Amino acid sequence: MRLLSALLLCFALPLGALPAQAQDFLARLLDKPVPGGVAVVDLGTGAQRPAARYQGRPVLVAKTDGRRWIAVVGLPLTVKPGREQLELADGRTLAFQVDGRDYQEQHITLKNTEQVNPNPANLKRIERELAVQTTAYQQFSPRQPSNLLFDKPVSGPLSSPFGLRRFFNGEERNPHSGLDFAVPAGTPVKAPAAGRVILVGDYFFNGRTVFVDHGQGLISMFCHLSQIGVKVGDELARGAVLGKVGATGRATGPHLHWNVSLNDARVDPSIFIGAFKP
Numbered sequence: 001m002r003l004l005s006a007l008l009l010c011f012a013l014p015l016g017a018l019p020a021q022a023q024d025f026l027a028r029l030l031d032k033p034v035p036g037g038v039a040v041v042d043l044g045t046g047a048q049r050p051a052a053r054y055q056g057r058p059v060l061v062a063k064t065d066g067r068r069w070i071a072v073v074g075l076p077l078t079v080k081p082g083r084e085q086l087e088l089a090d091g092r093t094l095a096f097q098v099d100g101r102d103y104q105e106q107h108i109t110l111k112n113t114e115q116v117n118p119n120p121a122n123l124k125r126i127e128r129e130l131a132v133q134t135t136a137y138q139q140f141s142p143r144q145p146s147n148l149l150f151d152k153p154v155s156g157p158l159s160s161p162f163g164l165r166r167f168f169n170g171e172e173r174n175p176h177s178g179l180d181f182a183v184p185a186g187t188p189v190k191a192p193a194a195g196r197v198i199l200v201g202d203y204f205f206n207g208r209t210v211f212v213d214h215g216q217g218l219i220s221m222f223c224h225l226s227q228i229g230v231k232v233g234d235e236l237a238r239g240a241v242l243g244k245v246g247a248t249g250r251a252t253g254p255h256l257h258w259n260v261s262l263n264d265a266r267v268d269p270s271i272f273i274g275a276f277k278p
């Protein structure tokens with residue numbers, strides 16, 4: 001009966017109330033304060049956009065319900081559950097709570113053992129490639145993201161979730177930093193929000209890769225592409241095709257691997273497409 005009245009209440013909402021309602025819904029949808037998740041912190045009202053930092057890095061600040069400012073903070077997988085601090089430009093700090101989340105194990109067998117224990121030359125290459133990719137993740141452009149609730153970059157089923165503790169041929173390596181979609185090679189990959197192409201490369205682990213800066217430290221990476229259709233500096237509209245799905249780099253078969261990064265923390269992309277499962 002309570003459910004029924006709640007439903008009736010939903011339908012009884014006047015149409016004029018919907019936009020503000022939707023914005024609040026967005027803030028609630030993004031607030032997943034767990035390692036590898038996102039914390040939404042209320043920064044109050046005010047004419048000026050407040051500036052905030054987490055772990056010394058600028059964070060995304062957006063307006064909600066047309067009035068309140070919120071910080072949308074990326075939490076790295078390495079963060080421990082407990083109290084964390086957001087530093088405001090005026091010297092104040094705001095505390096927020098991080099809860100725990102369990103991540104499953106994934107065991108993968110690779111025939112190419114070089115992709116498990118690379119030789120010294122490849123290790124040098126990997127180190128070099130890691131440095132350029134890290135620099136890309138650390139960019140912070142002032143533009144406001146066109147949409148915080150992302151479109152899916154491909155339409156297809158999700159496969160490996162974010163954060164899996166991965167073992168290649170029995171050896172533990174970095175956890176899964178993104179979300180995989182099981183789609184055939186050649187499937188067009190679309191920008192989930194507008195953005196600027198800031199890095200394009202062909203990397204040892206990630207294969208053919210495109211980085212898109214959506215603004216305010218919100219950055220997407222698309223990996224293992226068979227084809228790249230954009231170059232650094234290109235401005236992409238929401239939904240623009242940037243490449244095609246493939247199996248380049250360390251991949252057991254064609255799929256799209258999509259990373260989402262906020263303030264240089266790789267976070268669970270499922271949060272941004274409303275598919276988060278605690």
Ligand SMILES: [Zn+2]
Nearest residue numbers: 178179180257
């Ligand atoms: Zn992946």
